[in-house]
Amino acid sequence: MEAIIQTKQLSHVYSAGTPFERAALNAVDFTAYRGEYLGIIGHTGSGKSTLIQHLNGLLKPTSGQVLYEGTDIWSDPKLTRQTRFNVGLVFQYPEYQLFEETVYKDIAFGPGNMGLDEQEIDRRVRQAAAFVGLKDELLDKSPFELSGGQKRRVAIAGVIAMEPKVLILDEPTAGLDPVGVESVLENIRDYHNAHNATIILVSHSMEEVARNVDRLVVVNDSVIPFHGTPEEVFRHGQELEDMGLGVPQMTRVFNRLRAMGAKIDGGVYTIEQAKHAILKAKGVL
């Protein structure tokens, strides 16, 4: 597979040279491939937020490189800015960044900054709104009149409207009700499929990433201890628990069963897989 974003020996130190100096990333090699749905997990303070802010050039590496399609994004200021449009980043609780008079104008902020013509902006705004399930009549409303869930959609649409090739979302479902969580995740999958875009989903909910991503990167203590398919990653059950991350409930049950001596497959993380594994162990399959 072809890499779209790569970091090479990326390190970042906050407040360098002060008593508050703190290393957030330590010589991290990270790769995201074109068109994949990637998950990043790590608990608060692990360095995952720092990592994603490097991927679109918001933070400058203390040392090391960030490559977008093979070119160092810091080699040219124009390229750094361009990378912010190619790599869309939806922050945690993005609804607090809304500022315009109408939903339409707010979604149009990103495309407007790209210097697109009005017709193209209009197309993108309407398409992005449709993606996240915002009805047309909402576009003329003030974003501050909307409910929390709707605001979140507007904010996500604001990034999607830039039609980034890579879409990074930092805990996009935090604080939403279960129905909201499902529909936001579905919107993201739609965007992934429609544009063949690379999606990077940051989360600390194991169930959420397990069900959605193709590949998983674990960030802990400023480094990436391991990555791979969810199945491979969840085999490190004990290590994940030690990092305070835990594994999906199903995986935990299965790891315990294996520890108790049951001859059963590991790397199970959904109910479907669990059913399959048990039937297989029973000899039914």
Added chain:
Amino acid sequence: MALKDITLGQYFPGSSPLHRMDPRTKIMGICLYIVALFLAKSMVSYGFLFAVLALLVRISKVPLKSIVRGLKPVVFILVFTAVLNIFYTPGTHILVKFWVLTITLEGVRTAFFMVIRIMMLITGTFLLTYTTSPILLTDGIESLLSPLKKLRVPIHELAMMMSIALRFIPTLIEETDKIMSAQRARGANFETGNLIQRAKALIPLLVPLFISAFRRADELAVAMECRCYHGGEGRTRLRQLKYHKLDWLTLTLALSMCVIVFVLGKFGL
């Protein structure tokens, strides 16, 4: 991000005697120190006060680097004061003269002392805020000003407003940082452009910031009311301020420092 690096008289947690002292002692001590600074007239008394300050910095264990960093923002004021004093102090010992500008020995002397005085003054007050948590500081101010309550000055309310304001400075800085990053991710440009463009670029930052500040204020008010807050009357404290031996000793020393400087002045030193 650069915004996080701003020190606003930031508190340095520690356990030095200076940290453990009653905030009222420190506030009064600083006031006495300032008085002494303005009484000082000669090299000798400045030297004495400098020694006191150096000793205090040493005891507080606040790194010298952070004190120097704290002085950086006032460099402009220092230069400005120095220049004014050098050129506008009348005197008899003329050093340089050209056009309307004269530099006198007295001018150089005044400028020198002025700069030293401001620097020591700022370092002294920094020491107070570096070693006292904002909460203790407002507690101390409230306690010291409490006699004014008799004159119906709402001291408790003022102190509460101050604590809340201080408490929310880091929060708001963090919030600003976050919103700035979020808007930059959408292509906002805060760094370049002319004055009007830059002012316009601030709208996507300021609107969400104000909204979140109001939201926070609202939430805080509700939370306070839920816990039956109704002002200072009859309110007891978790942390009672108490003077200890160290505090009396410090106050005595601070007073004697003033007296020493005053006496030195009498002897023309």
